[in-house]
Amino acid sequence: MFISSEPRILTAGDAIVEALIANGIDAVYGLPGAQLYPLFDALARRADRIRTYSARHEQTCGYMAFGHARSTGRPGVFAVVPGPGVLNAGAALVTALATSTPVLCLTGQVPSAFLGRGRGHLHEIPDQLATLRGLTKWAARIERVEDAPAILDEAFVRMLSGRPGPVAVEIAWDTLGQSAPIRALGPATLPAPLAPSADAVEAAARLLVAAERPMIFLGTGARHAGDAVRELAELLDAPVTAFRGGRGIVPESHPLGISAVAAHALWPETDALIGIGTRLELPYMRWTGMMRLIDRPVAPPHLVRIDVDPEEMTRLVAHAPILADAETGTRALVAAVRRLAADRPARDGGARRAVIAAAKTQARARIEGVQPQLGFLDAIRRALPDDGFLVPELCQVGFTSYIGFDVRRPRTYVSEGYQGTLGAGFPTALGVKAAHPDAPVISVTGDGGFLFGVGDLATAVQEGLALVVVVFDNGAYGNVRRDQKTAFDGRVLGSTLTNPDFPALARAFGVDARTAITAADLERELVSALAARRPTVIHVPIEPDSEVSAWPFIHPR
Template structure:
C-alpha cells in the first residue's frame, strides 16, 4: 500500500479513529484516495480553525483524540489558534498535514503553500511536531503520538508528511494491534505521606482539575471520605455530580472560596495547573494558599508552578485518586459539610447582580435539556454558567474562557461534541461578537444534519471589552460593532432560527425545536436583562 493508505489504515485499525476533520487541498488529495469506502467519517469544516475546534470538542466530549487532515501552509497557519486552545487545556488532538517535497524543504523557492519551517511554526502550540522522512517510520511516529495521549499530559501533536511520500510504497506493520500503554502510578511512599497529612488535617481543601474527569466515582468517594470541601476547575465541572454536599463548584476566584483556601491547613490539588483562568479570573493574584500543598500531576514541571509546593507526586490522576482512597477505608468527620455550606452561603451566587439574570437561563436549559453537553465561547452566559451551573457528570461542560481564551470556539466545538456524542443534546453558548469568527460553520452543521442548539447572546458588540475599557478609563473604540440579522443569516444557511427575549419565550422556543439539524435561538440581551430585573419565572413556565 502507499504511505497515504497506510496512514488511514493505522488510524482506523490500530487506533480506532472513526472521524476525521479536514478540508481537502491539492496537496492532500492522496489522503482521500479510498477514504470514502474506509468506514471513517469525514467532516468538512469551512475553515481550518473550525476543523481544530471541532476536533477539540470531539475530544473533550468523548475522551478520544480528535484527528484533523490539514493542507500545507495556510491550512496550518489557520489551525494554530485551535491548537493553542487545545494545548492550554490539555486536549488530545492529532493534526496531520502535508508539507512540500523533501528536496524543496527550506529552500525558499516560492513553491505553493511554502513556509520556511512549517514544523518550527507549529512546535509552539504542540507537544511535538515531526516531519516524516520515510514511509517506514510512520507506524513509529503515530505510536509516539498515542503514547503521549495515553501516558503523558496530552495536547495537540503535529505530523507533517511531504507530498512526495503520499504515493510512496509503505510496508504494512507486522501486526495491527495497538500497544497497551498504562499511565504512571503514584509512588507508594509519597501517597502514604500525603494520606498521613490529609488524616491529620483539621481544615483540608480539595482542588480537582480536568485531569480527574476519567474517574468521577473515585473522586466523589474520596471527597466524601475525607469530609473536605472540594472545588473543581471549569473543565472538571460535573465531576462530583450536581448535588454533592461538599462541592463548591468552579468558584475559586470568588472571595468566599478564597477565604476557605487561605484557612486550609492541607490542600490536595489533583490534575489541575492552578492556573489564572480558573483560580484568578479577576486577575488580581488573590488566590493564596498558606497550608501544606499536595499536588498530583502527570507533568513534573507543573508541580512547581503557580503555588508553593510541599509534596508532589507525578501520576495519572485516576490512579492517584484510587491509591489515596485505599488509605481511607472509612469516612472522617471534620465538619466539612458545615464548612462547605457556610462557603456556599458566602458565595450567594443567585443574589449576585452580575449572575442573577443568568439563573433563569441556566434553569430553562437544564429543565429542557437535562442531559445536554454545554459548549461555550467567551460570552456573558458562559462566564455566568462557569459559576452557576451544576451538572450530573463530567465532559458535559467546556468552553474557551479558560486557558488560551480564544473567540470563535463555541460553535465548531459544539459540532465536534455532537459528532462524538450523537445521542446527547448539545448546546452552543455563543455571543454576537465571537460567533462571527466561525459563523461559516453553520454550513457544516446543516450539511451534517447536526441537531446542535445554538444559543446566541446578542449584546451589540464586545461587551466584556467595553466593560474593561470603561473600568480603566479608556474611551470605547472598536467594540461597538455591527452585527448581521442572525435569523436571516441562519435561514440563508438552511438553519431554522428564532428569537427569544425572556425565559418563558426561550422555554417555548426549545419546546418547538426541530428534530433534525441545527437550531439557532437569538436572545436580545437588553430585553432579557430588563425582563429579569422585574420578573421571576415560575418552574411551570420553564417546563
Template sequence: MTGTTVSDKAMTCGQALVKLLEAYQVDTVFGIPGVHTLELYRGLPGRNIRHVLSRHEQGAGFMADGYARVTGKPGVCFIITGPGLTNIATPMGQAYADSVPMLVITSVNETHTLGKGWGRLHETQNQRAISEPLTEFSATAYQADDIPDLIARAFAVFRSARPRPVHIEIPLDVLATPVGRDWTTEVRVASERPVPTQGAIAAAANLLKAAQRPVIVAGGGAVDAAEAVTELVEQSGATFFSTVAGKGILPDTHPNNAGAILCTEPAWDYVESADVMLAIGTELADTDMWRDKLPFNGKLIRVDIDPGKMNDLYPAAVAIVSDAKAAAMALSQQLDGNSTAEPVADAVSQLRRRVRESQPPLQQKHLAVLDVLRRCLPADAVVATDMTQIAYTGNYSFPVDQVRSWLHPTGYGTLGYGMPAGLGAKIGAPDRPCVVLAGDGGFLYTLQELATATEELDSCFVVLLWNNDSLGQIRDDMVALDIPPIGVSPTNPDYIKLAQGFGCRAVQPQSLAALETDLKEALNHPGVTLIEMHESAVP
C-alpha cells in the same frame, strides 16, 4: 515487526496512513480536502472513518477539540500545507492549553524543496517552527516507514502522558510513495500511566487525616477518575472544588461540592482558611481563579501526571506524579474514613448561597437565562461555550452532574470556539443533546460552520446566541480602566436571516418564558436551531 511486502499499486503512503489510523480505532477525521492532501483522501473510501467537512481549518480544529473532550479520544484533522496549518494553529494552541488530545496531520512540500524558499504552492519556510510551541511534539515523516513510529509516539502521548496536540507533517512525495511493506496494522500499546509511590501516598494520607479544614481541587486531568475522587472526598471529609474543566466530577448536588467557584471572592476567603489542599489533575491556573494566585497558606498535596506541575506557583509539600484515578484510589484506601475534618455540608451550602446572592445585575440576568437552560436540558446534555460573559457566569454557576458536559476554552481563551466545538461534541456523542452558548462577537468568528452542522446532523443541535450588540467584556474592561470604548460596538448582521440561509430553524424569544418554550421545541427538533436571545429581553 517486518511486515509483509505489498505491490507498488496496492497502497500509497497516504492510503496506508488512513488504514493505520483505523487500526488505532480512529472513527472520525475533520478537515477540508486540498490539492496537497489528495493522497490522504484517496485512503478514506472503504474505511470505517467518517470525514467531516469543515468550512475553515480553524473550525476543523475546534471540532476535533470538542470531539476529544466529550469522547476522551483524540480528535484527528487532515490539513493542507501552509495556510491550512496556520489556520488550525489557534485550535492547536487551545488544545495545548487545556490538555486536549488532538492529532493534526498535514502535508508539506516535497522533501527536496524543504527550506529552499523556491516559492512552491503553500510553501512555508519551516512549518514545524509554527506548530512546535503549540504541540507536545511536531515531527516530519521523511519516509513512509517513519509513519508507524510517529503515530505510535502520538498515541503514547494521548494514552499515557498529559494529552496535548501532536503535529505530523508528511512531504507530498512521501504521501504519494507506494509503501514498501504493510505496516497498517502495527498498533502499539502505549505504556501505562504512572502510578503513585507508597511513600508519597502515605505522606499525603497523613496530612489529610490530620487536617481540620481540608479542600480538594480537581481539574480536567481527573475527569476519568470521578468515582475514585468522589470516594476520596467522602473518606477525607474535604470541601470539594472543581476547575471549569473538572465540572461534573462530583454531582452538583453532593453536599461537599462547592462547585467551580474558585473565581469568586467568597471561595477565596474559604480557601484561605484551609489547612490542607489536595490538587488533583489541575494546574491551579489563574484562568480558573481570576487572580494570579489563590490565597492559600496551608500544606499542598499535588497529584498530576505532569511532573512539571510540582514546583510552579504552588510548590508541593507532597508531590505525587501519577494518574489521577490510581492516586485517588490509593489515598482512599489509606484514609478509610479515618479523618478529623470538620463537617462541611452547612458551610458549603452557605458558601454557594453567598456566591449566588452576591452577583451584580448583569450576572443576575445571566443566571436567569442559565436557570431556564438548566430546567430544559436533560442531565446528559452537553453545553459548549464560547468566550462570552454569560459563559463566564455559567463557568461557576451552571450545575453539571457528569463529566465531559461543559466545554469551555479556559486556558487560551479563544473566541469562536463554541459553535464548532459543540458540533464536534455532537458528532462524538450523537445521542446526547448539545447546546452551544455563544456571544454575538465570538459567534461571527466561526458561524460558517452552521453549514457543516446542517449538513452533518439529523438530531437536535441548538445554538443559544446571547446578543448584547457589543464585545461586552472588553467594553466593560475599558470603562473600568477609564479608557474610552473603541471598537467594541460593531454593527451586527441579522442573525435570524443568516441562520435561515444556512438551513437552520431560527427564533428570537422576547422573554424568559418564550425562551423556555423555544428551547423545549428546539430540543425536539431533528436538526439545527438558532435561538437569538437579546440581553434587553431579560429584565
C-alpha cells in the same frame, strides 16, 4: 489495520488511514487541498470505517476535532493543508495543549526536494515542523512511506501517554502519494498508568489526617477518577470544586460538591488543599489578582498535588507532591488516609458538612444578582438533560456559566480553557455534536464570537449536525466594551458591533431560526428545538450594557 502479517503495497495516504483505523479512529475533520489529495482519496475509499466531516474553515476543522476529543476522552483527528491551513488551525492546537486534550493534526508539506529551500512553493512557511513543535506535545515528519505506520503509532503514544495533548504529523506532497510495501503494526501500545511513590503518598496522607478543613480542587486530569475522588472527599468531609475542566466529576448536587464562589468563601479557613489533575488556576492566580506569580505557596493551606506531569510539579511546587495518574494516585491516598486515620478520633463530619451546605446556599444567593445571564443559564439547565452537553463561548452568559451553571456529569461542560479563544465555542460544539449525534448539544455564544465562524452553519446543514446555537446579541464585545468604559473615561474603540439579522442569516443557510426575549422564552424554544433534531439558531437580543458582570466572582478581591 488490515489483517495480515504480510506486507501490502499501499500509498502513504492509505497507510495513514489504516493506522488511524487500527487505533480506533472513526472520524476525521478535514478540509482537502492539493498537498493532501492522496490522504482524502484514501479516506474516501475507507468511508466504511471512518467518516470524514468537511468544514468551511481550517480553524473549524481543528476545533471540531478538539470538541470530539474533549467530550469523549478519545483522540480527535483533523487534516488540513500546510502553511496557511496549519496556521488557521493553530488556535485549536494551542487550545488542546492548554486543556490537555488529545488531538492529532495531519498536514502536508512542500515536495520533498523543496524542504528547507525557501523557494516559495505553494503554502510554504519557514520550518513548519518547528512551528508545530511549538504548538503541540510532539510533532514529526513522515520521510518514507514505510515509516508511516510507526510514526502514526508513535503519535498516538505521545498524544495519550502521561498528560494528554495535541500532536502533529506532516508529510511532503510527493511522499504522500508514493507507494511501498507496508506491514501492519496494529494499535499503539500505551504504557501503564503512572503509579505513585509510597513515600510521597504517606507524606501527603499525614498532612491530610492532621488537617481539619481540607478542600479538593479538580481539573481535566481527574475526569476518569470520579469514584476515587468522591471516596477521598467523603473520607475527609472535604468540599470539592472545579473551575472548568473538572466540573461535573463531583456535581454540586452532591453534599460536598461546591461552586467556585462557595470555594472562595471557604478558602480563608482551608488548611489543606488537594489539587488533582489541575493547574490550580483559581486559588493561585485568579484569586490573587492575575499579576503576582506564585510558584511556591506558603502554608496554610498545605498543598497536596496529584499530577501525572513532572514538569507541572515544578511550575507550582507542592508541600506534598504525588507524581501519578489521578485515579491511581487518589486511590493510594485514600488507602493511606484511611489507615492513618484509624488511630485518631473521628472527625465531626456533620458539623463540617453543615458549614459547606451554608456556603453553597450563600454563594447561590450572592450570584443571583448576575442577571439576566443567570436566569438564561437556569433555563438552559432545565431544558438540557443531565447527559446533554453545554459548550460555552467567551460572552457574558459564557463567563457566568463558570460559576452559575450546574454541571452534572464530567465532560458535559466543554470549555476553551485558559486560552480563552474568542470564536471557539460554535466550531467546538459542532465537533461535540458529531461525536455524540444522539445527545443534546447546546452552543452558547455571543454575537461577536459567533461571527468568527458563522460560515460553518453550512457545515451543520451539510453534515446533518442537529446542534442548537444560542446567540446572545448585545451588539458588542461586551467585556471589552465594559472595561474600556470603566477604565478609560468612557472611551470605546473597536468593541461596539454592527450585526446582521441573525435569524435571517440562519435561514439563508437552511438552519431553523427562532427568537427568545426572556428566560422563559428561551427554555420553551430550547425544548422545542432539541425535540426537532435540526440545526437551529436561537437569537436572544440583549440591551447593550445591561448585563451585570460576573467578573467580581471570577476574580474576587
